[in-house]
Amino acid sequence: MKKMSANQIKDNMVEKDQIVEKVYEIYDRAYERIQAVRNPREAKRILRERYKLIVDEDMITLVYSSFIEGIPVLFEGPPGTGKTEIGEALLSLWAGRKAFVLPCSENYDEYRVIGDFHPLRAYREGFNEQSFIPRPLLAALILDSGVLIDEIRRSSEEFQNLLLDIIDKRRIIIPELKRVYRSLGEGFQIIFTSNPDDLAQNELSDAFLRRVVRVTFSYPSFNKELEILKLRLGETFELYDEFTMNAALKAVEEMRKSDLLYKPGVADMVRWMAIGARIAKLRSHSKVTREDLIDVAKAVLIKRPEEESLVLEIIESHLPG
Ligand SMILES: Nc1ncnc2c1ncn2[C@@H]1O[C@H](COP(=O)(O)OP(=O)(O)OP(=O)(O)O)[C@@H](O)[C@H]1O
């Protein structure tokens, strides 16, 4: 496919198309352009430096290869393992523009993602370009940028099929306007996220799964999680002595293997350690103490009151008083 710059794409759209103009007016500045990075090794470096994300090069290579083939990617895995943040960052680097994020819900439909009509203007002037309000998926296609469709299992099957049709054909039809918008570049790519263990959510259909490249996320190894903490905490990492840091990592590892219903993800681990360091500092402790960590754990690691005693038991077994 011949690559086009965002401006060439704009020029190539129907001249003076009001919808294209509107998309630029509404979204161009909010989803700003950045330097595109399509080399996986370079992307890995930038993800670390700029986004504070540690991502394997093999994973980036797989995602980028799927993008080149125009096949959407599904990130699946437990909560707090980086699916949303890594997805958004990769789509942004690939397209050279900040990606759109659509958090799914049960009642998502084409009007919320493609566009709808201003009720009063449509009543007065009819269903035309003036009364049409473009929404993020159409905007992303026109701006040639990526879309992260977060928690896809929260949406209806009908909505999932609508998305797959758009992705397969790389075009959006607006019947009321008799208009078809086609994707003209390679920046318009999709990443879905999903947590398969969340029983409250819908299953993904076979038809859906057949059309995506699946990337599974899991909890990181001890050393990788330690690396993430160093990167995320910056200089406050120094407020932990080695024993306390290792004990906290081991405790979280044990919680993930336990029968707890709420298992802490990397996001929880980072929050626990980051707030722990802040509290220790405000309490004028030179190092984070066991008590600092237990106080913070109660606030950030326990999401169900009935699980409090088990969580504290696990932490105390690794950090004996
Ligand atoms: N590989 C990683 N590198 C750096 N930070 C990470 C990584 N994985 C997870 N994190 C931490 O987790 C946070 C991102 O979690 P994110 O919300 O993207 O997870 P998620 O898998 O989408 O979770 P959920 O299923 O709850 O939506 C980051 O802000 C960071 O604290």
Ligand SMILES: [Mg+2]
């Ligand atoms: Mg998420």
